[in-house]
Amino acid sequence: MNAIMKRLLSVSIIAAILWVGISVPVFAADDPLPSWNDGPAKQAIIAFVKETTNQAGPKFVPPEERIATFDQDGTLWVEHPMYTQVMYCLERVPAVVKAKPRLSKVQPFKTVLSGNREAMAKLSMKDLEKILMATLTGMTVDEFNAEVKKWIATATHPRWNRPYTELVYQPMLEVMQYLRANGYKTYIVTGGGQDFVRQYSERVYGIPPEQVVGTAGGTRYGYAKDGKPFLTKEPKLLLNDNNAGKPEGIHLMIGRRPCAAFGNSTGDRQMLEYTKAGEGTRLSMLVLHDDGEREYAYGPAERLPNTKVGTFTQALYDEAKKNGWTVISMKNDWKRLFAFEP
Amino acid sequence: MNAIMKRLLSVSIIAAILWVGISVPVFAADDPLPSWNDGPAKQAIIAFVKETTNQAGPKFVPPEERIATFDQDGTLWVEHPMYTQVMYCLERVPAVVKAKPRLSKVQPFKTVLSGNREAMAKLSMKDLEKILMATLTGMTVDEFNAEVKKWIATATHPRWNRPYTELVYQPMLEVMQYLRANGYKTYIVTGGGQDFVRQYSERVYGIPPEQVVGTAGGTRYGYAKDGKPFLTKEPKLLLNDNNAGKPEGIHLMIGRRPCAAFGNSTGDRQMLEYTKAGEGTRLSMLVLHDDGEREYAYGPAERLPNTKVGTFTQALYDEAKKNGWTVISMKNDWKRLFAFEP
Structure with missing residues (x-):
């Protein structure tokens, strides 16, 4: 490659970068x-x-x-130890019960509110379904989206203490x-x-x-x-x-x-x-x-x-x-x- | 702008085009x-x-x-005069009846097979649903896809005689x-x-x-x-x-x-x-x-x-x-x- 070509090429490279900015493929x-x-x-x-x-x-x-x-x-x-979304649902139970106080006396909500981890670990799939239905449905899409965004921004994993x-x-x-x-x-x-x-x-x-x-x-x-x-x-x-x-x-x-x-x-x-x-x-x-x-x-x-x-x-x-x-x-x-x- | 700058700039533009080819926005x-x-x-x-x-x-x-x-x-x-997909379903009826001959004696398939346009125009929504179910379900996804691709490539509109x-x-x-x-x-x-x-x-x-x-x-x-x-x-x-x-x-x-x-x-x-x-x-x-x-x-x-x-x-x-x-x-x-x- 001769000197002029070399110079042109190096100018070209710089120029290409300057001129096209974001368009240059990474x-x-x-x-x-x-x-x-x-x-x-x-x-x-x-x-x-x-x-x-x-x-x-x-x-x-x-x-x-x-x-x-x-x-x-x-x-x-x-x-x-649990799907993140299930954690979300369990942690939403108090807010759901606050809106519908009669749930506080009903299973499985009573167990979740007790905070007794051993009892919670024994909840059946049917219990879990009830919790999912109560915490994932019944609200508007916009309300749900806002709640999830708020929760996921701060909730942390118990082992790593990180989001x-x-x-x-x-x-x-x-x-x-x-x-x-x-x-x-x-x-x-x-x-x-x-x-x-x-x-x-x-x-x-x-x-x-x-x-x-x-x-x-x-x-x-x-x-x-x-x-x-x-x-x-x-x-x-x-x-x-x-x-x-x-x-x-x-x-x-x-x-x-x-x-x-x-x-x-x-x-x-x-x-x-x-x-x-x-x-x-x-x-x-x-x-x-x-x-x-x-x-x-x-x-x-x-x-x-x-x-x-x-x-x-x-x-x-x-x-x-x-x-x-x-x-x-x-x-x-x-x-x-x-x-x-x- | 001085001459050197001008020259550099014009080299830049050419270089940019040469160098980034397809990345330049159209x-x-x-x-x-x-x-x-x-x-x-x-x-x-x-x-x-x-x-x-x-x-x-x-x-x-x-x-x-x-x-x-x-x-x-x-x-x-x-x-x-009719949704294209309904045309597809009506035209598929003979093939469906061929596979399930008992349908040839049953309404609304009998009417569709007759080719009587006046009678076909009088089909109820319920009749139409039966035809849709029979022609759009029951087959594999691959079979259906192939049938539709074949039909749409050749079927024409009655007014314009074009696909x-x-x-x-x-x-x-x-x-x-x-x-x-x-x-x-x-x-x-x-x-x-x-x-x-x-x-x-x-x-x-x-x-x-x-x-x-x-x-x-x-x-x-x-x-x-x-x-x-x-x-x-x-x-x-x-x-x-x-x-x-x-x-x-x-x-x-x-x-x-x-x-x-x-x-x-x-x-x-x-x-x-x-x-x-x-x-x-x-x-x-x-x-x-x-x-x-x-x-x-x-x-x-x-x-x-x-x-x-x-x-x-x-x-x-x-x-x-x-x-x-x-x-x-x-x-x-x-x-x-x-x-x-x-």
Whole structure:
């Protein structure tokens, strides 16, 4: 290269940066997944992205078909000792009882108000459902959204004493960013409440509300006294986004089969099967909670007592191995778990 | 500006163009809505876009909140003499009867098979529902998708003898493109079948399947003999995306209130109300079919006989005027209706 060309080129580079500012594509760092140890899981993710975005290759996926779905609880953030949304519902009970004082004498509200943790741990699924219905329905959509936003901003996890939203797995955030940088639309597909997760998904995961698929109830359109319309959350289940409900919910809300799916429990099994059964290259990954020191161990080898969260059974592990899903070992594959760790 | 600066600047511009190629923003043509006559409707659209995208102005809307929703039948394409999807269902009847011969002796299938147009025009809503259930459910999602794609590629409108997909209103395509060029996410929110519209929405409107909200039935996850999972379309209504069902469906599928909404009938009333009732600048527009020559006239002043499609009543027209919705006069506001017109 001669001197004039060199000078022109260096002027060009500076000029390009000055002139286009934000339009210059951000070049990914050498390692798009710095919180991952090298190993089969990391390699599977990188190979998947390279193959499906290589226009000249046989496994190319057109940009509009690039869909990736992520379970939330236990896949994107900590789900122990209890789902965050269940914590929210329990902590909302006093406010609900204040508005409807007769509930204070009725089970299971009486037990929740007592604060007796042992008694609360024994609540049945039916009791829990009553609590969920009372705390998640009956109010306007705007009221609910405001309550959740307020709560999630201050509530903290009992073990780490940090907001739940900081207990997001940094390696998974990197996977989402890496996929998005390569033209993938990332979705949350959660058994948790769609309306609940939508209140923080954009800030925490970079996923907009319209890309959150979750368990969803109906709403009812009505008018206030001043004629303004509003929506009320109804105690009517539209979509139970667990197990077979996950592919069904994906069909309802997205209308395409994902190219990649990430889960951690039997509730994700059908989503991972459905994803992997598509034509071409598909990636199904299963997070194994085998890190009792940095987080919790409740994989097929070890079980937490009294666990009510979705379980990673030996049968699921066997299906993963048989069907070519990649198991992510939290202990071995993740260099660090949380962004606040050094 | 001195000569060196000038030279540097001109090198910069060329360099910027050379270096960033595709990243340079495409500047809109002088007129983003060339198929619109100048008038209050066109002005309302342009003012809305300018105000909501002007970062320094008081009506700025952050890009992630830019959502615009469009009814389909009668708003984006011709809905007369019958909804296109109803045509599909009627034309599918012979194939359904072939698979289930006992239906040939049963009403309303017998009438449809007779081909007697007068008798068909008299079918009740209940009859129509039976036909819809028989032709839209019971098959796998993949089978249904393939059938619709095949049909829509060849079926033609009786008046124009052109594919239905060519009877899309060019002025509305321009509005969608203009909104998207300004950071808006465009959605179809249709009373028609979500799965049906998704088969051509990307090709015809530039709207991907995941941005189609429509009347939706449930699906059921199951396994083929070889173990492959698949989804079957069930005769179970999840979302009736008409009237109050439109804002309810928007909440379910998008989770945000639209900034702009476009409709043409009483079935769109609640969507237009809900949109307009949001804070800040909102745009609600109503297409008035007042062009009996180039299309059809069935506004509040004139009614087509035997019309079964959503109606634009005088009450709706009055509500539009009262609530500040903008009425689009097909006759006066649209320079041309279809792309194939000169």
